[in-house]
Amino acid sequence: MAVLTTLGLVLTGCQANPGDAPTVEDQAPATDIEDGAGDADDTDQGDSSVAPELRRIEIGVDSVPADLNPHLVSTQSMLTSTVAELTLPSAYRRGPDGLRHDINNDLLDSVEIDEGDEDAPEKVVYVINSRAQWSDGTPIVGSDFEYLHQQITTQPGVTSTELYDSVDEISTSAGGRRVTVTFDSPTAQWRELFANLLPSHIYRGENRPFSTMMSDIPAASGGVYTVRQYDAGRGTLLLERNTRFWGQIPPRTDQLEFSTVNDTDTAAQMLRTGQIQAVTTRNSGVAAESIRTVPGVQARTTTLRRQLTLQLNTASTRLDAPDARAEVLAAVDADRVARLVTGHPRATAPQDDLVADVAGPTTGEQGTALAGVSRKRPLQIGADTLDEEAVEAARRVVDTLVDKGIPATVVTPSATELYADLLPRGEVDAVVTWQDDARRWTDLRSRYACDEADRPLSGTSGGDSVDTDVGAGESGATTSGATGDTDSTDSTNSTDGTDGADGADGADGAGDPGDRGSTADATAERARAANVTGICDDTVDALLADEPEGGSLEAVPEELRVRIGELHLSLPLVADRVLVGAGPDLVGPDQDLSEWPIGPRSGPFYTADRWTRIDTDTEPDTESDTESDTTTTPSAEETDDE
Structure with missing residues (x-):
């Protein structure tokens, strides 16, 4: 048995027992943590002379997301x-390469x-730190691993499905602190699993719907x-x-506050007066110049690895x-959509380098293929009613379609x-939604392979119409979280949820891109x-x-790139291009904003727990006015452009 990392700690302390979730006894007084105990570099946190207002960093943003669940396709955003x-908490830490x-x-x-071996194991054992706990004092245990896996493999609208589908069994022992995960085959990207764990004792224990349970204040935290x-x-x-x-290593600042700032002029004034310490905005054009001209403010633009994409429904x-x-x-003018949505006159739509550009019919009036x-x-172009940018992009897509003689309208359900x-x-x-760039082979499989997981339909439609071009709101249908024994400490959970699934059987005619059999039959239920x-294609799967x-x-x-291109599934519309002002x-x-690490998902907030605030009236000015547009060669973790 190979041990990858061991801290040499003895597993002691309170263990989770059957029944009500126990509370981990504090091994260090809370006041010690509040004073920054455990991090020698955090002397500012233990210095009583630091003014309370300097323990709070205020950040201006375009909007605050309507849901904080990071596991849903519809909620993907930099702030989420x-x-x-x-x-x-996550089993492995995300690096700047994503x-x-x-x-x-x-x-x-x-x-x-x-x-197996470290590169592609077949069975992995996670030993949880005995001090690991949720903010309500409940230990973090194997049931939290089980719960996340269960939700990803059964709920609609979730991300990263392929890796979790490869898990064959999860068992727990040692009071829930030892988690054994068995895969159905050697799995290469296994370190991506069990990221952003959720408190199962609350969400599963109270049977909260996975799709909406984090639209309010999250139940508990397991992070800094x-x-x-x-x-x-x-x-x-x-x-x-x-x-x-x-x-x-606790955070260096007590509070981070994110607030919506209505426009760039307001953001510039709030930076000028010190009401906010940083700002991020997708608004382009004169926004960059407006922020950069504020004395003492540094600014940069960066493009995250996320795109607003039009995806067609097979x-x-x-x-x-x-x-x-x-x-x-x-018929869709993607560059035009990008300019109108971002407000940047030179914006262009991003390219999907993993899909070959296979020519379709010549752009023009509606052809015979759309006779229906x-x-x-009209074509129904959907967008989540809570995603303002997706809704706006959907409207612009409809405009371009109608301009080409193709009747279309926007629908905005939940x-x-x-x-x-x-x-x-x-x-x-079709639907307009945010989509992360693929970084691993499993990302491609999640996106294009037949999804045979048992994800039940909500049954809310029944042929009812959907409100057009207005927020449809909640239909009253919810998909409740899976039930189960949340307090079991020594258990085995078989994850085979494919009984009765016959997804591949419906992929007839996949060899011919003109055939209609390679799509909906396998996934209709x-x-x-x-x-x-919803693509399900034999050639792609092979x-x-x-x-x-x-x-x-x-x-x-190249064969895979071409085949996906032949299926004509999606079109990138808008890159997630962010202006950052500090x-x-x-x-x-770093003193130079252009040298700050940029996370592919969290952007400039990748290091937010290390930020501090100073009093510029008393501190020496160590930063010169910098106008950084980061025109250096983009690295693997970011691309900066103008």
Whole structure:
């Protein structure tokens, strides 16, 4: 048995027992943690001379997300990712390249390879730190691992499905502190699993719906911060130091407050007066110049690895053939959509380098492939009613389609309705949603392989119409979290949820891109997840099964790129391009903002727990006015452009 990392700690302390979830006895007084105990560099936290206002960093943002669940396709955003990284524990830490490499020693004492090798094990044993606990004092145990796996493999609209589908069994022992995970085959990207764990004793114990359970203040934290206040409608989100955090390196600042700032002029004035210490905005054009001209403020632009994408629904009776989908994609002016959504006159739509550009029909008036589309039966382009940018992009897509003679309209239901009802039933023809760039082979499989997981439909549609171009709101349908024994300490959980699934049987005619059999039949009875389009194609599945060593995307076979291109499934519309401004009273990882690490998901907030605030009236000015547009060669973890 290979042990990857061991801290040499003796597993002592309070263990989880059957019955009500126990509380971990504090091994260090909460006041010690509040004073920054355990981090010699955090002397500012233990210095009583630091003014209370300097223990709070205020940040202006375009909007506060309507949901903080990081595991949903519909909630992907820079701020959602940031909150998850700062409040939810993960088995491995995410590096600046977006991948997880290093064990999280705060959560785990060790990780042991029980079967197979480190690159692609078949059985892995996680030993949880005996001090690891949620902010309510409940130990973090194996049931939290089980709960996340269960939700990812059964709920609609979730991300990262492929890796969790490879888990065959999860068992726990040693009072829930020892978690044994068995895979159905050697699994290369296993370190990406069990990221942003959730408190199962609350969410599963109270049977909260997975799709909406984090639309309010999250139930508990297992990270350096906890969510103290959260009101998406008012545009406020306050993170506060988690006084029960047991790790060796607490955050350097007591509070991080994110607030919506209505416009760039207001943001510039608030930076000028010190009301906010930083600002992030997707608004482009004159915004960059407006922020940069404020004395003492540094600014940079960066493009995160996330895109707003138009994804066509293969279950739609009008778009079940590749020729019809190609006609729609050819009619959409993606660059125009990018300019209108971002407000940047030079914005262009991003390119998907992993998909070959396969020519479809010539752009023009509606052709024969879309014969079923008419003014009475226009194409239905969906977007989550809570995602303002997705809704705006959907409206612009409709404008371009109508301009080309293709009748279309926008529908804005809830995310639950989209993924658990309208998409699988073929009642919307396409959807606009955010999508992370693929970084691993499993990302491609999550996106394009047949999804045979048992994700039940919500059953809310029944042929009912959906409100057009207005927020449809909640339909009343919810998908409740799976029930189970949340307090079991020594258990085995078989994860085979595919009984009765016959997904591959419906993929007839996959060899011909003009055939209609390679799509909806196999997935019609299942809600959608990371495979938003619902594509189920024999050729694609066969090519995806031949995973390269280590699961790298450095050499995606041309045959796979071409085949996906032939299916005409999606079109990138808008890159997640962010302007960052930092005031002179904000101290980050480097004096030069252009040298700050940028997370591919959390952006400039990748190091937010290391930020501090100074009093510029008394502190020497060590930062010169810098106008940084970061025009150096982009690294693997970021691309900066103008």
